[in-house]
Amino acid sequence: MSLRYTMGLSQTLLRSGCKCRSPPTILNHLNVKSIHTSSPSMGFRTQKTPPIFFSSHQSTAPPRSMLRLLRSSFRPFSTSPRSLVRPNYFPKNQRGSGSSGSGGGGGWQSFRLAWKRMRYRIDALPENFIIYGLIGTNVAVFLIWQYAQTSFQRFKDPSLYYFMARNFLFSEANLYAGRVWTLITSSFSHIGAEHIFMNCLGLYFIAPITLQITGGSAFLGLYLVGGALSSIAGLAWSKFSGRRDVWSSGASGAVYTCLAFFAALAPQAKIYLWFIVPMPAWLLVGGIFAWDGYSALTHPNSTTNSAAHIGGLVTGILAALRLRRMGFRGKFF
Numbered sequence: 376m377s378l379r380y381t382m383g384l385s386q387t388l389l390r391s392g393c394k395c396r397s398p399p400t401i402l403n404h405l406n407v408k409s410i411h412t413s414s415p416s417m418g419f420r421t422q423k424t425p426p427i428f429f430s431s432h433q434s435t436a437p438p439r440s441m442l443r444l445l446r447s448s449f450r451p452f453s454t455s456p457r458s459l460v461r462p463n464y465f466p467k468n469q470r471g472s473g474s475s476g477s478g479g480g481g482g483w484q485s486f487r488l489a490w491k492r493m494r495y496r497i498d499a500l501p502e503n504f505i506i507y508g509l510i511g512t513n514v515a516v517f518l519i520w521q522y523a524q525t526s527f528q529r530f531k532d533p534s535l536y537y538f539m540a541r542n543f544l545f546s547e548a549n550l551y552a553g554r555v556w557t558l559i560t561s562s563f564s565h566i567g568a569e570h571i572f573m574n575c576l577g578l579y580f581i582a583p584i585t586l587q588i589t590g591g592s593a594f595l596g597l598y599l600v601g602g603a604l605s606s607i608a609g610l611a612w613s614k615f616s617g618r619r620d621v622w623s624s625g626a627s628g629a630v631y632t633c634l635a636f637f638a639a640l641a642p643q644a645k646i647y648l649w650f651i652v653p654m655p656a657w658l659l660v661g662g663i664f665a666w667d668g669y670s671a672l673t674h675p676n677s678t679t680n681s682a683a684h685i686g687g688l689v690t691g692i693l694a695a696l697r698l699r700r701m702g703f704r705g706k707f708f
Contacts (some may be wrong), residue, residue: 378474502586511584516563519535524536542560564625582633584637601628635692636691639691640698
């Protein structure tokens with residue numbers, strides 16, 4: 376999902392990508408009709424767009440340390456992001472954190488125990504391990520796409536490319552074929568270099584702040600569920616607007632989910648759009664929502680799948696509302 380942002384961005388930036396809808400030429404050669412994915416060079420339908428760059432102050436630091444500085448400066452708080460979240464979002468008496476009774480079958484109890492152990496192990500992982508693990512997975516899938524394209528163009532071998540299209544692009548055809556895992560794998564799938572760069576950069580900035588609020592296991596759940604539901608939203612809108620055979624991929628829906636989640640919990644947190652324009656988080660998310668809503672209604676044939684972006688934003692807001700009601704750690708998933 377490439378970059379489509381609001382608030383006075385240039386047309387060049389607005390064209391940099393989201394879930395797109397133009398069939399890829401290589402797959403046409405393979406007699407695979409109407410595959411839309413994300414590579415501008417291949418004429419693919421690009422993915423859900425990545426979020427805006429964030430920063431909480433401006434700096435003239437040398438380029439070598441700029442990324443590290445920008446990431447640290449994005450955090451609009453002095454100690455912990457939870458200081459910006461109302462205390463009642465994290466109730467002290469979270470019921471259900473232990474065993475809730477002696478009833479139930481042994482199989483279900485064993486599953487719950489295994490689930491809790493897995494979550495405990497994930498929560499014990501360093502934050503950077505989770506962040507760079509997600510980024511590394513996206514990069515690895517991107518490199519496989521590049522090799523698949525080269526293999527087909529140079530050696531006329533479409534097998535790997537066809538495998539990637541069936542297993543790393545989300546579509547109605549793949550869903551009906553039983554490849555439900557594409558709901559998840561498509562959120563790690565990028566074909567264009569600019570597309571993956573923007574999505575991974577957005578993830579690099581928003582993931583640390585969300586992780587500190589949720590913990591590792593809940594963050595991964597938020598990321599994966601956000602990516603899946605945004606893909607479903609994009610497909611549903613395509614069906615509603617009369618489009619068929621729409622294929623999509625990219626991490627922007629998942630990243631938008633994390634952004635909207637944080638904005639719903641800390642709406643007054645200051646975020647710098649493109650490192651320059653300061654605005655509260657609620658205004659940024661509201662602007663993105665308005666822009667993508669307008670685009671979905673007025674440009675139904677656009678190569679940008681704006682409905683997928685809206686799906687990611689709505690998922691993040693709903694996750695924040697669930698947190699407000701139940702408390703997050705140990706309760707969200």
